[in-house]
Amino acid sequence: MRSATGYLYPWDVLGDPDAAACIRATGVSRVALAAAYHSVRAATPRHPERRVVDARSAALYVPAGNAWNGQSLTPADAAEWTGTDDSFSAAAAVIRSTGLPVDAWTVLTHSSALGTGLPEFSVRNAFGETYRHALCPSHPEVRRYAATLVAQVLQRGRPDGLVLEAAGPLGFGHQNQHEKTDGAEYSPWVQALLSLCFCAACCSAYDARGMASGPLRNRVRQEILRADDPHTTPETASGAQEFLPLLDTRWSATAALLDACLAVVADSGTTPRISIHASPDPWSTGPFAPVEALRRSQLWPRMGEVTAVVPCWGDTAQGAATVSAMRAAAPEARVGSYVLLLPPKAADAGSMAREWAALLEAGSSELHLYHLGLASTRRLDAAAGALAACRG
DSSP: OOEEEEEEOGGGTTTOTTHHHHHHHHTOSEEEEEEEEOOEEEEOTTOSSOSEEEEOSOEESSOOTTTTTTOSOOOEEOHHHHSSTTHHHHHHHHHHTTTOOEEEEEEOSBOHHHHHHOGGGEEEOTTSOEEEEEEOTTSHHHHHHHHHHHHHIIIIIOOSEEEEEOOSOOOSOOOOTTOOOGGGOOOHHHHHHHTSOOSHHHHHHHHHTTOOHHHHHHHHHHHHHHOOOTTOOTTTOTTGGGGHHHHHHHHHHHHHHHHHHHHHHHHTTOOOEEEEEEESOTTOOTTSEEHHHHHTSTTGGGGGGEEEEEEOOSOHHHHHHHHHHHHHHOTTSEEEEEEEOSTTSOSOHHHHHHHHHHHHHHTOOEEEEETTTTSOHHHHHHHHHHHHHHHO
16 A cells, blocks of 8 residues: 545644644545535534534635636635635644645535526536536636636645546536435436536537537437336446447546646646546546546546546445456556545444455555544544554
8 A cells, every 4th residue: 555645624623732643643644635625514523612514615725816806606715614714724734744745635616606606607417407516617617717726726725736526527416415316216327317418518519529419408308208227327228328429528528627727737836746536437427537538638648647536435346346447447547545434334443454455455556535534533543443454
């Protein structure tokens, strides 16, 4: 195992005199600290002054400055719930005092606040329903917003690395406390179809590629309405190949957003370590950009310097298969396993160690631990024991 990265929010650190020692005791080798993040209601189980933080909006955790002048999309200020407009830098200083490097965990296209206020920039499904949590990278304004986030994080936060999440569009799935969609038993195939975007920018892109967006939309609707097996996946659905040209358009939009972010990294004069939440699944939406989009981006020739962080929150066999698939799809890249410390995972060092060892055996060289701040103390203790076991 090359390294273990622990994920944190700034408020997990600020105001807690024991935070630095607690982080160090887990045995992680670096920290991914939220620098631009979506809305969240987060527990703070060890903080001496609070037990929950309600971050009501997607926000930037470094000062915004005047970089956003003239832009349609601008992030909120997090001072309301952190007490400062530069909580990232303040928390990073505490973490660095322990000798650990700090990466800026930067979420790019997930913002319910912006999607609600400016729905024209959001993903829209074949039924015309807007996903207000999901900004669509087919819009130049969204790509500029993402690039400006990265530029400000680099300039103001001066991180040791970047961890990019949601480099492409989010889709139908959106975990929050008010989600009431599971009982409908929409299959993975239906959810994939409901994640295909028909916003104005995507429709223009389809038309420019010689695909009439109106008939395409109707065809997707028909497929959704006739699908009745809750177990059908994109891999098992008959006729799924018909919709690959729409995926190709989405991959290109994601690659364009990623390239805009890479351009500001190059212009910054810094050389941060880059990790990106990614998936070998070509239909992937949400936090994990599909590898096919990475293949179309300027990041691809540099994959030997990049960590592709893949989702490993399910069972061990599923996680190991995902790691193996990413290793096959991007053999030059480091592969990181994004593992869960929270329920339903057991708070048991042995169980964690066995799972993580299987992921490392499958080809992962890094573990990314979600989440040091949200986990109870007994879960942190278990994670520390599991890391020690994995290191032998």
